[in-house]
Amino acid sequence: MNSLDQDARARAGHTRTSAVEVAGSDGLNIRVGDRIVTRLNNKDLGVTNRDTWTVMRVHRDGSVTVKEHGRKTRLPAECVEAHTHLAYASTEYGVQGATVDFGHGIVTDPSSAQAVYVSATRGREHNTLHLVAGDVDEAGSIFTGALRRESGDRGVEAARANITRDLHGIVLPAPGVDLKLRAECLATSERVYTARVREWELATANWEKRHRGISAADSAAGVAAIEREHQAAIADVARLEHDKQAAVVEAHTTSWERDYAAVDQARVSAVDAPVFRRRSAQEAHENARRDFTAKYGHEPTPQPPEQLRDTWRRTATAPGRDERLEAARRHVDERRKKLEHLQRDPAPTRPTAPTPGTPAQERAKDAQYLQDRKQLEQRRTTSPEIRRPRTPTRSIER
Numbered sequence: 537m538n539s540l541d542q543d544a545r546a547r548a549g550h551t552r553t554s555a556v557e558v559a560g561s562d563g564l565n566i567r568v569g570d571r572i573v574t575r576l577n578n579k580d581l582g583v584t585n586r587d588t589w590t591v592m593r594v595h596r597d598g599s600v601t602v603k604e605h606g607r608k609t610r611l612p613a614e615c616v617e618a619h620t621h622l623a624y625a626s627t628e629y630g631v632q633g634a635t636v637d638f639g640h641g642i643v644t645d646p647s648s649a650q651a652v653y654v655s656a657t658r659g660r661e662h663n664t665l666h667l668v669a670g671d672v673d674e675a676g677s678i679f680t681g682a683l684r685r686e687s688g689d690r691g692v693e694a695a696r697a698n699i700t701r702d703l704h705g706i707v708l709p710a711p712g713v714d715l716k717l718r719a720e721c722l723a724t725s726e727r728v729y730t731a732r733v734r735e736w737e738l739a740t741a742n743w744e745k746r747h748r749g750i751s752a753a754d755s756a757a758g759v760a761a762i763e764r765e766h767q768a769a770i771a772d773v774a775r776l777e778h779d780k781q782a783a784v785v786e787a788h789t790t791s792w793e794r795d796y797a798a799v800d801q802a803r804v805s806a807v808d809a810p811v812f813r814r815r816s817a818q819e820a821h822e823n824a825r826r827d828f829t830a831k832y833g834h835e836p837t838p839q840p841p842e843q844l845r846d847t848w849r850r851t852a853t854a855p856g857r858d859e860r861l862e863a864a865r866r867h868v869d870e871r872r873k874k875l876e877h878l879q880r881d882p883a884p885t886r887p888t889a890p891t892p893g894t895p896a897q898e899r900a901k902d903a904q905y906l907q908d909r910k911q912l913e914q915r916r917t918t919s920p921e922i923r924r925p926r927t928p929t930r931s932i933e934r
Contacts, residue, residue, distance in 0.1 A: 537642075539564055541624035548727060554594035558613070562621035566591055566600060573623035574611070582609045588623045637733075638726050639663040647682040661729070661889035664722070714902065721905040725890045732887040739884040747878060755883035762878060766871035773864045777853045780861060784852035785845055792832060792840045799824045799836045 542564065545551050551569035558566050566572060570591045574583040589602035598613030600620075611620065641655025643665050656663050669675035740752045750758030802821035809817035828836045834844060853861065892898065 537625035538562060538622035542567065542570060542622055544723070545569070545624075556594055556596050556598065558594050558598050558600060558616055560616060560621040561618055564622055566594060566616070566620075566622075568592070568594060571623040572600075572602065572620045573626070574615075574620055576615070576619040578615070581611060581615065582607060583611070635660060637661050637730065641665045643667045643679055643682050645678060645681070647678075648685045649683050652679075652682050662726070662891070717902055717906060718898070721902050724905060725901075729887060729890050736884050736886055743881070743883055746881065747874075750878070752883040755878070759875070759878050762871060762875045766868070766875050769864065769868040769871050773861070773868055776858075776861045776864050780858055781849040781852045785848050788848050789840055789845075793838075795828050795831065796836050796838060799828050 542551070546567060551567040554566070554568050560566055560572060561575070568591055572589055572591060574587045574589065575585055577584050587604070589604045591600055592603050592608070593601040595601070595610075598616065599610055600616050601608065601610045636658055637660050639655070639657070639659030639662070641652070641658075641663070643652055643655070644667075647655075652665070656665055665679075667675040667678050669678055743752050744750065747755075747758070750762075799821070802817070802824040806814065806817040806821040825836055832840070832844070834841065851857070856862065893901070
């Protein structure tokens with residue numbers, strides 16, 4: 537199984553041949569990009585039994601550099617040859633606790649209920665169980681026999697109940713189905729989905745770079761937060777404008793009242809002045825009135841008119857008159873632009889995992905896959921620049 541899986545990944549372009557041939561304990565050559573498992577505990581190397589790794593480089597001395605979850609180490613040649621092997625396939629015991637995107641398990645005559653449960657629950661997106669049998673009835677007999685078989689562990693009934701729950705909906709292929717074609721179709725569906733997930737992950741990372749501080753997984757909450765910030769910034773500008781206008785109007789009103797009192801005092805003095813001083817008192821009153829009018833653009837009155845108060849309010853909050861108010865307005869513009877950017881650039885949506893359909897739907901998918909493959913072969917025949925077969929571009933949803 538490891539050899540078949542390795543060959544399939546190589547054909548798909550996920551791995552490449554290394555400059556030096558190095559084989560693990562299973563005798564299979566290790567390629568750059570392969571998944572391998574270490575079968576020893578070694579603190580110096582930073583590895584433990586059953587750790588899985590991705591091969592980053594195969595060195596000329598036979599050592600191998602591997603990496604997984606931020607850890608990186610270089611395994612000596614003797615360690616590689618004696619204590620590593622490909623990690624694409626394993627026993628049920630070896631994969632307990634492991635989680636992968638797509639899980640494939642093989643059910644045989646000796647399989648137990650616990651083994652079937654482990655095989656059927658490793659995949660996040662999809663799990664497939666494979667049985668080798670002469671017909672559907674024999675396959676059903678192998679499967680139900682495994683569900684009844686104990687492995688010596690406790691809790692068989694609980695395991696059987698869990699299996700029944702997790703395997704609900706499994707349908708064995710009907711007689712006459714081209715199993716090889718069905719397997720190719722399923723594999724293509726999984727590869728298409730995996731490629732889409734990788735594209736989505738890259739798009740998500742780029743999106744989060746464009747929108748710092750916002751998680752694509754909860755972009756709606758991020759948009760809502762920016763909206764709240766925008767509204768709060770607008771309210772802050774309104775409060776600052778109100779306070780500024782009130783302060784300016786109050787200051788102008790106080791000055792108006794003080795200057796009007798001076799004009800009115802000059803008027804009273806002109807009225808009460810003796811005859812020989814009346815002319816100079818009247819001139820003083822006229823000068824005071826003229827200065828008032830020049831200063832305020834309005835004849836002296838006890839209180840400023842409302843129209844003039846409105847002018848003072850507009851002038852108080854005109855652009856460039858108050859730095860604090862300008863900073864608040866810039867914050868409003870920043871929040872508005874960020875909100876518009878988020879609304880024009882929504883977070884990428886995770887692709888839907890392929891799921892099995894009804895027998896009729898599966899036959900239709902098989903037929904469509906076969907048609908796409910034939911069209912691709914025809915294009916390869918008429919277009920020499922197409923040098924190798926590729927996965928049919930039409931998406932196969934399962």
